[in-house]
Amino acid sequence: METAAITRAVPGDAERRIALRRMKRVATSLLAVAAVVFAVSFALQDEIAWMGYVRAAAEGAMVGAIADWFAVTALFRHPLGLPIPHTAIIPRRKDEIGASLGAFVEHEFLSDEVVLGKLRSIGISRRVGGWLAAPENAERVTAEASVAARGVLTMLGDDDVEDVIERLARRHLFEPEWGPAIGRIGAQLVAADQQRAAVDAVLEKAESWLAGHPEAFGRMVSERLPRWVPGFVDRLVDDRAHREVLAFVRAVRADDAHPLRLAIDRYLAELADDLQHDPAMIARVERLKAELLASPRVREFAGEAWAAVKATLVDGLADPSSELRTGLRAAIVEVGTRLATDDALAAKVDDWVTDAAAYVVRNYRHEIAGVITETVERWDPRETTEKLELQVGRDLQFIRINGTVVGALAGVAIYAVATGVHALAISM
Structure with a gap:
């Protein structure tokens, strides 16, 4: 399947990239410090008794740091470029992850209970009504609707519309007996x-x-x-x-x-x-x-009627002070006011929206969730890995840091227990 690169930059990617590099340097620096401490303590442990504990802590820290580095790196790529089994999980299983994510969204987020419960709780009609009742919002809706309507009128072919008018006139005016x-x-x-x-x-x-x-x-x-x-x-x-x-x-x-x-x-x-x-x-x-x-006057009448209607509509939609725009704006404000104040009407609109959403969810939830699966399948594996690493990689570096600290504590604890048991066995 042909894949597509993710070329659209997400806001904040530059900051995330800087933070990820900083955390990688911190985690790697702790590993380097542990290695230096291990080398020094290993050389001095025969001369200084307590250096054994330091060596054990440094050794455990290195083991923990390397193990967690391997685990974190294996999510996104092959460690050291080696094709070790069960590594580079995200690029290798990208499509499976997308399918699982789509199925999760379908069953958990697009279920009837979640969607309909949310719609019933937010009061769509009152929110929309309150927004439309504001004159500036009504003007905005009117302006946008006018632009869209003018675009539709421009795209409509005059001959096609005249044919429709003529056919309607023949069917509804001329076919019945007068x-x-x-x-x-x-x-x-x-x-x-x-x-x-x-x-x-x-x-x-x-x-x-x-x-x-x-x-x-x-x-x-x-x-x-x-x-x-x-x-x-x-x-x-x-x-x-x-x-x-x-x-x-x-x-x-x-x-x-x-x-x-x-x-x-x-x-x-x-x-x-x-x-x-x-x-x-x-x-x-x-x-x-x-x-x-x-x-032929019938055809001429259709053309004249459409030309007159079209010219009137275009002029009215283009002029913000026209009666058409003024009436549309007033109608929008009135509808918004009624939605915000009329409980019965608001309930009917909410029921209609909920029923429509229920129909869409029940019949098209699989197709909606499928957008996620198909989108992930089209992504380029390398860039997908980079994008995901930018989003969560910084937090994953804390796993490496924690592994270093926990490894050090575990190494000291194991060495202390082993030393104690050994001393106890000798004394007995």
């Missing part, structure tokens, strides 16, 4: 007298136009009279027709029960019924719909 739907809406409007507002608007507009354009109305009437009619008769007819039509429109406006109003209501009610139940009317509406569907 006649029955329009008829049902029209029947409901007529039943609720909602058509009266439209009729009043038309009548108001008609009255306003007639009152302001008597000459234009008069010309429409006089142009239809025979040419042999005298001019003064034309003017009389124009004036009379204008006054009658204007009076009629005003009468219709003033009387809610006017026959024209009732006739319009009956016509609209019959039209709504025909749109729902008359096959001929339904077919006629469908033909009109088919003509509209075949028009």
Whole structure:
């Protein structure tokens, strides 16, 4: 398997490297001191009786120091470069260590009890809500979300979006029959007298136009009279027709029960019924719909709609003072405030987050822990060893120092016991 070097420096590596070298020098210096003391005491032990105890202490210190040096070194590399069995444990068993670490994390840290218990205890919704309720945090979230949204809008292809809009329009607007739907809406409007507002608007507009354009109305009437009619008769007819039509429109406006109003209501009610139940009317509406569907304006409408929406969104997201950004920021603050103060809502959100985490943990804990195993497998053995030694090597040097001290004490103790037993045997 191809391995990857660990090239990213961990903060503090330089300080750890200096501390590791210092502790190695201290431990090695103690071994050297013990060797010098052993050499001196060994030479003088026949002349000075108590030098035997010093020699025994120095000898034990050397044995302890060398043994612990071998043990510590064997974790990371072969001592003295010799391929001694069961040495260089970390680089040789790196993959097994990674697999064991991944399994440990999977079963101990990603268990349901640990993950769900922690989530229930920290109150996620209240913490998130309190953070979002702060205006500066809401502004930060809004800014980040705006940048992300603008990036998404930039990446979206206009043609693709227009295709989606066109397909949605065809599926939801053009595929269903229009006649029955329009008829049902029209029947409901007529039943609720909602058509009266439209009729009043038309009548108001008609009255306003007639009152302001008597000459234009008069010309429409006089142009239809025979040419042999005298001019003064034309003017009389124009004036009379204008006054009658204007009076009629005003009468219709003033009387809610006017026959024209009732006739319009009956016509609209019959039209709504025909749109729902008359096959001929339904077919006629469908033909009109088919003509509209075949028009290139449908595609043009999709393009124009998307262009307008996109431009509005991009401009609104780019401007911190826009209504879109302001509304989003206010919504975030409101959501945060509700999460922080509404116990029922906070409980629902916590339950939702806990359920989602439980689903992820139960279904993907092996894959999550597998990241550790796969990452360790990709590491270069040599650099992995160096990184691990930087993290724990300084503390391991204390093992060498302690071994030197304990070896010295053990050597003195063993020599003292042996000397005492020997003296006792001689005396007996």
